[in-house]
Amino acid sequence: MDRHEAQEILACYRRELDDAADPRFAEAFELARQDPALGRWLEDQTALDAALREQFRRIPVPANLRDTILARHPVNRRATARSTAWWRQPWLHAAVAGLAALAVVAGIWLANRPVAFDAYRREMAGLVSGEYEIDLKTNHFDEIRDFLATRGWPSDYALTPAIQGLEAEGVSVLHWRGRKVSLICLEAGEDEDLFLFVVDRSVFRDAPGLESPQFVTVGRMTTAAWSAGDKVYFLAGHADEQSLRRYL
16 A cells, blocks of 8 residues: 555545544554654644534534425425425525535635644755746845735844845745745855745744754755744755854
8 A cells, every 4th residue: 555545545534433443444544654744644634624524513404404305305295386496495505605614614724724844844945956936036135025025925034144144146935835935045155055934933833943943954955944033944055054054
């Protein structure tokens, strides 16, 4: 069983109805315990299922729903020219409105629930490890901040003195899982680019601490992450850890 097949099986699992000891479910759960990425997906899927179940429980059920359904059965129905079409019934309108509200709630929940920082780190490092786009090319940090502020992207960040001493190259506004991320591109020397990502700290359920930066190698990129105030800063570059520390 591979990850894709396990996801298909686990997507069908319902905690209150299915037996986790069933051989197919058990094998998929075991793979999720061994595969960190699959485990994170399962955690998110389980949380979403729970939220949707709760919202379904809150949809009011009309008191006469059973009688209405039975009355529409061919054996019991006595159709007349003046019968109200089933799709015009008030109870159906209420159910449709409830489902629409559920979809909105689910969308808001998905966009606002805290996520794991490791997923952000891997995806942002991957983004700048190859070709990337700059929305505004400029050497001036003030222009970068103004560009972000006028668009509603994180702009109230604080740069370290060492980063302020670098030459700016430009800025990009990114969407990441419904969140706004500011990307400041920097020139740290000949053929040495640095990338500073800024996002709200509330995005993550396990944001980096305030004490000291976290250094992690992602592919060919060296990364440093730290929190300050209500923001998380993520610096990535092709330099080694010792070189990256000079800018913190």
